[in-house]
Amino acid sequence: MDKVIVTFELAGRDVDVMVSPMTTLQSVLRNQLGHTAVKDGCRQGGCGSCTVLVDGEPMMSCLLPVEDVAGRSVITLEGITPTDGLHPIQQAFLDANGYQCGYCTPGMIVVAKALLDHNPSPSRDEVVDALSGNVCRCTGYLPIIEAIESAVRAAGQQEARA
Amino acid sequence: MTTELHVVGQSVARSDGVGSVTGRSLFTADRSFPGMLHLKMVRSPVHHALLKGVDLSEAEKVRGFVRALTHADVPHNVYTILGLIGVEPEEEFVLAVDRVRYKGEPIVAILAETEAAAMEAVSKVRLDLEELPAVFDVEEALQPGAPVVTHWGNNTFMFEGHNCRRVRYGDVEQGFAEADHIVEGVYSTSPIEQAPLETTGCIALPEANGRYTVYTNTQALYFSLDNTSIILQVPGNRLHFIGGMVGGGFGGKVDVIVEPLATLGAMKTNRPVRYVYSRSEEMQVSSTRSAWKIRVKDGVTSDGRIIARKVTSYADSGAYSRQTPYALTKHAANAAGPYAIPNVWIDAYCVYTNRTPTSAMRGFGVTMASFAIEVQMDRIAERVGVDPWTIRFLNAYRNGDIKPHRKPAEDATLIETMQAAAVLVGHDLPEAFKAMTSDPRPTQEGGR
Numbered sequence: 004m005d006k007v008i009v010t011f012e013l014a015g016r017d018v019d020v021m022v023s024p025m026t027t028l029q030s031v032l033r034n035q036l037g038h039t040a041v042k043d044g045c046r047q048g049g050c051g052s053c054t055v056l057v058d059g060e061p062m063m064s065c066l067l068p069v070e071d072v073a074g075r076s077v078i079t080l081e082g083i084t085p086t087d088g089l090h091p092i093q094q095a096f097l098d099a100n101g102y103q104c105g106y107c108t109p110g111m112i113v114v115a116k117a118l119l120d121h122n123p124s125p126s127r128d129e130v131v132d133a134l135s136g137n138v139c140r141c142t143g144y145l146p147i148i149e150a151i152e153s154a155v156r157a158a159g160q161q162e163a164r165a
Numbered sequence: 166m167t168t169e170l171h172v173v174g175q176s177v178a179r180s181d182g183v184g185s186v187t188g189r190s191l192f193t194a195d196r197s198f199p200g201m202l203h204l205k206m207v208r209s210p211v212h213h214a215l216l217k218g219v220d221l222s223e224a225e226k227v228r229g230f231v232r233a234l235t236h237a238d239v240p241h242n243v244y245t246i247l248g249l250i251g252v253e254p255e256e257e258f259v260l261a262v263d264r265v266r267y268k269g270e271p272i273v274a275i276l277a278e279t280e281a282a283a284m285e286a287v288s289k290v291r292l293d294l295e296e297l298p299a300v301f302d303v304e305e306a307l308q309p310g311a312p313v314v315t316h317w318g319n320n321t322f323m324f325e326g327h328n329c330r331r332v333r334y335g336d337v338e339q340g341f342a343e344a345d346h347i348v349e350g351v352y353s354t355s356p357i358e359q360a361p362l363e364t365t366g367c368i369a370l371p372e373a374n375g376r377y378t379v380y381t382n383t384q385a386l387y388f389s390l391d392n393t394s395i396i397l398q399v400p401g402n403r404l405h406f407i408g409g410m411v412g413g414g415f416g417g418k419v420d421v422i423v424e425p426l427a428t429l430g431a432m433k434t435n436r437p438v439r440y441v442y443s444r445s446e447e448m449q450v451s452s453t454r455s456a457w458k459i460r461v462k463d464g465v466t467s468d469g470r471i472i473a474r475k476v477t478s479y480a481d482s483g484a485y486s487r488q489t490p491y492a493l494t495k496h497a498a499n500a501a502g503p504y505a506i507p508n509v510w511i512d513a514y515c516v517y518t519n520r521t522p523t524s525a526m527r528g529f530g531v532t533m534a535s536f537a538i539e540v541q542m543d544r545i546a547e548r549v550g551v552d553p554w555t556i557r558f559l560n561a562y563r564n565g566d567i568k569p570h571r572k573p574a575e576d577a578t579l580i581e582t583m584q585a586a587a588v589l590v591g592h593d594l595p596e597a598f599k600a601m602t603s604d605p606r607p608t609q610e611g612g613r
Binding site for chain 2: 023033034039040041042043044045046047049050052079080081084089093094096097100101102104105106107108109112138139140141
């Protein structure tokens, strides 16, 4: 099959990739662009470990042909992580032990980022709902939920001080 | 003088924390190497069949196909995982020879330049199979005339000359004769897939010095290394296994499955070889927790003392034994439960069927014993007419009690645990139970 060149924005910079048609965004990010924080748990939209932001919305990259993100903005966990230190959500996950084996963690943090970008003070039900597509087989859901809630509180305190 | 403690009593940050929340920690399949080949497996589409032929001619034409590995390429093709600790016989085929015994059994490994090419080539391998009757139930598998799964003519694993793991303590028939109640129960559990979020996998690399480096997410690095050494007939010092991040295992990554063939592929091609399960492989072919059937017969006095317990258990090992014999041994040691019972008889069978081979998962063997025994305890309580707390306090073992397998109970805490649980759920125990401890019984009561 003829290859095609697809251009999209990855963490604010344009990238060009050459792919066979129907290659997934997940495969391109992991295998061509080295964004291995995008995980590979099922390739069928069942686990959420490959979640990335497309134009700010959380999407499972294993279900997206890369042609579908042509011209759009893609952000992975690599793009959320500052060069130095941690994003406040990452710090909250670290402090609250919101990770066990670490495999679902990137997807969870990307989903949390999207949630808090849209809704800076979500209720617990809204947090749980946002995580409904992400599986943690170590079953550490409660610390993950608490990490997100603590990130919300930390952001609120930051705002109050400002 | 007080000693300053730096770790004890302190919260210590996990060393893998920053790597996990940034996603920078590399899992096995996150690694990539120049020239890396992809291994995909041709698997049995049926539960039981004679394998009469394999036709690779169309697969070989696929662009990117590099080579196939068959049983003839494997130096020591028949092994058993626990062979390392002296368990016999060797009965699992690394790659099938003339028969397949479970759906998904590996037959031919395909090495190709890309994952897509490997998958396409796998789809073009033609198998000549003559399907055989299959057996999926442990008790059916032990009946005369049942389909035979093993290569030695029956479906039982032999424990030191016996067809089951046995425990004999006291005289169980005498106990039943003296009992006021006989309480019987049959308990079944299903196979359970551990379903780790990261699938099983490894990457094997040939090194310039003649050694092979293997990145793997095994839970049992030296089991994997030693079994690879046996299967490939190479000294262990030519194998360098590197573990690290494991994206969930729960027992599902204890078995030696992917490393020998990836390493063999690296030997045959002198290129890095990646062998990582798809999600469907993880669910279909990686070892599960066994299905169990457990029959319990208890003799109980009118005041609730269990004086005889007979347990007959069957673990469905699937087509190969893997670590299930070990589960049976643990099961037999625990099937009387944490109770002092003077007469115990346990027969625990490791049974071969045409289901996916089974192995480790969180307390395998023991959790199923606990499930059966604790439901049985509730049944006994109902029959005798006492509450579930009472039946357990009455029969709880104490330090120094001899367990049916002849070891004295040490560090018994059942009584104290139940006392604490009663407080937590707001259940007011009778004073006699509040006063009980796991301390050794007075000598005149000893010997129960």
